[in-house]
Amino acid sequence: MPDTPAQTLKAAAGVVELLLATDLTLEQQHYALTLARLLACDTRASPLPDAAPETGYIDREVLAELHHYLPASGCAAILAQFRETAEQGLAELAQALAAEAPDALGRAAHSLIGTVGSVGMIRVAEEARAILTALRRDDWANAATRADALPSLYAASLTALDAIVTTFNYDPA
Numbered sequence: 046m047p048d049t050p051a052q053t054l055k056a057a058a059g060v061v062e063l064l065l066a067t068d069l070t071l072e073q074q075h076y077a078l079t080l081a082r083l084l085a086c087d088t089r090a091s092p093l094p095d096a097a098p099e100t101g102y103i104d105r106e107v108l109a110e111l112h113h114y115l116p117a118s119g120c121a122a123i124l125a126q127f128r129e130t131a132e133q134g135l136a137e138l139a140q141a142l143a144a145e146a147p148d149a150l151g152r153a154a155h156s157l158i159g160t161v162g163s164v165g166m167i168r169v170a171e172e173a174r175a176i177l178t179a180l181r182r183d184d185w186a187n188a189a190t191r192a193d194a195l196p197s198l199y200a201a202s203l204t205a206l207d208a209i210v211t212t213f214n215y216d217p218a
Contacts, residue, residue: 102205107165112213123164124210128203130160135196142192150192151180157195166202169195 111120134157141149154176161169172195179188 102166102168102202103209104165104167105209107163108206108209108213111164117213120210120213124206127160127164131157131199134160135199138192138195142189145185145189147180147185147188150188151177154180154192161199161202164206166199166206169199169202172198 111123115123134153138150138153138157141147141153154173157173158170158177161173172191176188176191176195179185179191
């Protein structure tokens with residue numbers, strides 16, 4: 046076992062890189078890529094073929110897993126529910142921002158992390174996490190600026206999501 050946290054992190058990154066080089070199932074690839082992102086050791090684009098350029102907004106593997114395990118109608122239903130929940134979360138975020146209510150803003154951002162993560166909206170999830178980080182540091186100005194920009198990032202991510210979903214041959218609406 047490594048002696049220091051830095052050595053442990055380096056060893057873990059090496060294990061993840063080894064995993065990513067082996068023949069894994071889609072689910073195993075998803076977990077390995079998640080670990081790689083957590084360890085910040087993987088800077089590659091999506092390993093799936095013909096990934097759309099919009100995948101900087103979306104973790105394509107999350108959508109591929111939904112498509113793999115569910116029929117088209119099930120995927121469409123999940124995405125419809127996602128849209129409703131995400132839009133409600135964005136409305137709560139806007140209300141908290143307008144009220145200058147840090148606790149409510151934190152709750153809304155936390156809720157959005159889970160919601161957008163369920164369909165792989167990685168950039169929106171990252172920004173929601175950054176809002177939480179700013180709030181933990183009592184940096185309202187930073188949290189408010191990020192929260193104010195989140196709806197446009199969500200819209201861009203939704204466009205990317207729709208573009209990717211069409212490659213799976215079902216209606217995203």
